[in-house]
Amino acid sequence: MKKILVCIVIYKKNVFDIDILFLKEYENIISLFVYDNSPIAQSAPEVPNLFYEHDSLNSGVSRAYNQAYKKAKELGVDALLLLDQDSKFSTTMLEKYFLLYEKYGKDYIYAPIVCDENKTKVYSPAYLNHFVGKAQRFNEFGYKELYSLDGKSVINSGLMIPMAAFQKIGGYNEKLKLDFSDVYFIEKYKEINENIVLVDLYLEHTLSGDEGKDFAREYNRFRYYCSASRELGLSLKKKVIWSPIRRLLRLILKYRMLSFIKIFYSYYLKGKEI
Structure with missing residues (x-):
């Protein structure tokens, strides 16, 4: 079984509240990289293979992912898995990634299906037209294991990126701290491969603009x-x-x-x- 580094970017969240830190089943093949954009550094829990980096400047997710790649390269792992601070992950979910990686290998990016809580919209993969994203309707979404990104894109949350693919793409653009971070990365990926491997699991997510007035x-x-x-x-x-x-x-x-x-x-x- 391949080894991976799980990258979790947090902001004003207690490190001890990250669920995946305490999954014991895969501790021999999973390393954890927590990138903390909070103003004040925290004391990381004593968990095997946990690496913590604090960034008081809040430099953004693109820098966090590039730093995670550097750590992954140092550790000699096979792939990098990107998670949000509130991502709920189980051993069953991880197994789906591992099985598909064994099948398709290092030339593909692996992405879950990201939807809203009520499962009415699919946020990722989503339509992308002139760099304007549009969610797919959940009840019309057609799952394909090998999924074309022609006219579509996927978000960072839940991406598993083989080290070889990350290197070919050239990493994330650190000038894109949040918005379009994923769009840039996927557009560069599409220059070398038009397809991704879609993992048959659903992650709930809230996109900016869905939260009401502020x-x-x-x-x-x-x-x-x-x-x-x-x-x-x-x-x-x-x-x-x-x-x-x-x-x-x-x-x-x-x-x-x-x-x-x-x-x-x-x-x-x-x-x-x-």
């Missing part, structure tokens, strides 16, 4: 979104315009305020740094 949070987040949209276009050498415009219009209509236009102008059109 003007201060969304106003601030829109700065990062516009900056990331600009960086994505520059790094892929493609036009990424419709995605920030669509978000701009949605926010104006949602809050009945035009102040978002200034953010769009400054951070997307003029490239103001955050």
Whole structure:
């Protein structure tokens, strides 16, 4: 059985509350890398093969995943599994990854099906048109083990990335701290392989924009979104315009305020740094 490094990125979460840290069944083949973006460092639990890195600057998930890759390379593992801080993982889920890896090998990325709590939407794999993502309807979603990403993408949560594939892709773009981190990585992956292996398991997830109204949070987040949209276009050498415009219009209509236009102008059109 192959060895993997599980990377969990946390923010203001107690390390002791991460469920997968205490799975005993695979402790001989799983190492754990906790990347903590919280302002204050924590004392990590005494768990075998646990590595903890604190980043008080909150440098983002892309840097966290690149740091995890460096640790994985140092440990000589076969693959990297990316999880969110609230991901619920069991030994049964891990076994599905292992079985498919044995079948398809190191040339594919492995991704779960990510959906909402009520199982009405499939967030990943999702449609991607002009860098605008659109969820698939859960009741219309068709599972295929070898899944084409033509016109689609997957999110970071639950990805298992063989070390060879990560190296070929060249890693994550650390200028994309959160928004479009996964889009960039998957677009680079699609340059070498149009298909992923879809793991037949469902992870529940909440996407930004689903949480209701919070003007201060969304106003601030829109700065990062516009900056990331600009960086994505520059790094892929493609036009990424419709995605920030669509978000701009949605926010104006949602809050009945035009102040978002200034953010769009400054951070997307003029490239103001955050």
